[in-house]
């Protein structure tokens with residue numbers, strides 16, 4: 460049996476999980492945010508997630524700390540990123556090692572960036588090129604996972620990646636509370652999609668408007684999903700082009 464656990468804000472990680480799931484036999488896909496520490500009984504375990512601030516999202520650190528699998532489970536990770544992958548896979552390997560588990564393979568996939576807090580969506584053409592590359596990478600990953608091959612943990616060799624990780628990753632600890640910078644304007648029609656899509660149930664609808672509950676992952680799903688662009692962050696994102704992965708249903 461094969462299991463894939465994923466966390467996603469805007470669908471890139473879900474696309475990767477789904478594409479691999481289609482190839483592997485007897486495989487199932489599960490949400491990381493719903494995991495509460497129960498024993499996972501599986502021959503291979505895939506962990507798919509986005510890179511945040513050149514490292515692991517908080518929800519992934521939490522998942523890895525709670526993870527309960529037998530020692531002989533073949534564990535591999537797929538980190539996807541918009542520009543610079545930093546040290547997310549090294550971090551993943553380190554946390555597993557501390558628990559006496561081994562990361563047998565680690566893959567990096569460049570996907571369209573969704574960091575609306577800094578930039579808008581890439582053009583459709585650029586997105587298509589990245590999706591083409593993704594499908595080729597899935598074939599390589601499948602070849603490795605199906606034979607449970609020990610493989611290298613892929614790394615960025617750019618010095619800037621390590622520098623950025625060392626300088627900025629510490630700010631990940633501010634993410635849970637960063638939702639205080641979200642605002643909602645009169646274009647909100649109270650549809651509730653932002654709350655429905657939040658992968659960590661951090662939004663409650665109050666009098667027909669979203670209200671954030673301060674356990675945010677800053678995954679960008681709410682702001683990217685709003686059909687009326689009614690959500691803004693720090694007054695900076697109103698005019699930015701939104702991004703949602705077009706190949707999955709969130």
Ligand SMILES: Cc1cc2nc3c(=O)[nH]c(=O)nc-3n(C[C@H](O)[C@H](O)[C@H](O)COP(=O)(O)O)c2cc1C
Nearest residue numbers: 468469470471472509512513540541542543572573
């Ligand atoms: C809060 C946040 C931080 C991010 N930090 C990085 C980063 O350090 N390096 C990078 O290459 N991409 C970064 N990204 C982009 C995502 O890793 C990338 O778009 C990923 O494919 C999104 O996956 P998802 O659609 O599954 O959420 C960041 C995105 C967000 C929302």
Ligand code: SF4
Nearest residue numbers: 647648650651653685
């Ligand atoms: S998705 Fe947008 S329009 Fe719908 S409730 Fe949320 S903020 Fe309002």
Ligand code: SF4
Nearest residue numbers: 657675676678679681
């Ligand atoms: S509140 Fe918005 S940014 Fe925060 S985790 Fe939920 S969907 Fe993501």
